[in-house]
Amino acid sequence: TPAPAPEAPRLAGGNRLISGLSSFQRNTAPLVRDELARLAVEGQRPSQLFITCADSRLVTSMITASGPGDLFTVRNIGNLVPLPDAESGDHSVGAAIEYAVDVLKVESITICGHSGCGAMQALLGGEPDREAPPTSLWRWLRHGLPSLERMASRHHAWARISGRLPADALEQLCLTNVVQQLDHLRAHESVARRLAEGTIRLHGMYFHVGEAQAYLLTEGASSGLELDEVFDRVDPGDAPGSGELERTGV
Structure with a gap:
């Protein structure tokens, strides 16, 4: 009789997925089932579009103290927003912006970057050999080249955290x-129209992973004024209405 074939090893990632799902069904689902049932009937009405990096260290619900239905979230490599033109635009990000602004009628949009971003590190390292066909990753990262050019330009303000120079x-x-x-x-x-109407606000956010600390771009910054673009620390005692994100605990 032939020996039975050995069992294929189960990958650790698969085990973690099943364990996490089981934990959710056991511990979390009973707590959120009523709220999710309500949202399933009423539909989503998030007040914010939150655009951030795909980095696994950024847990958006944790750092914004948000729950089901609060954030309409877009995640990509480097928290990039391609310009809306025919050649370099990105239909996925553009569609999400249009849907959030025109259909969901969000009241604010946040772009959240973070410390130690691998996408930004890759841009600093320079593009690979131009003679080789560009990879999907580098075709995407080219949307970040204007940021690299902005940092090197003397015609733009200096982006920094309040009280210190960049590390x-x-x-x-x-x-x-x-x-x-x-x-x-x-x-x-769609964003330009809502800004002109005064019905939407934009936020810039930086999350320092090692410090577990959020910083918000000073209100009114990035408007063409030749002043430093300053990110202010968000403290535990900051109250709603002082520039932090609406409907969250940030």
Whole structure:
């Protein structure tokens, strides 16, 4: 009799997925079932569009103290917002912006960058050999080149955290990228229209992973004024209405 075939090893990632799902069904689902049932009937009405990096260290619901139905979230490599033109635009990000602004009628849009961003590190390292066909990753990262150019330009304000200079070139680019992507966001027709009507607000946010600390771009920054683009620390005692995100605990 032939020996039975050995069992294929189960990958650790698969085990973690099943364990996490089981934990959710056991511990969390009973707590949120009524709220999710309500949202299933009424539909979603998020007040915010939150655009951030796909980095696994950014847990948006944790750092914004938000729950089901609060955030309409877009995640991509480098929290990039491609300009809305035929050649370099990105239909996925553009569609999400249009849907959030025109259909869901969100009241604010946040672009959230973070420390130690691998996308920004790759941009600092320069493009690979131009003779080789560009990879999907580099075709995408080219949307971040304007941030690199902005950081090197003397015609733009200096992006920094309040009270100190950027720790290094990587932090400088991570901060600058948030400011640059806000400019790209304003170029989208639906956003420009709502801004002109005064019915939407834009926020720039930086999350320092090692500090577990959020910073918000000073209100009114990135408007063409030749002043430093300053990210202010969000403290535990900050009250709603002082510039932090609506409907969250930030």
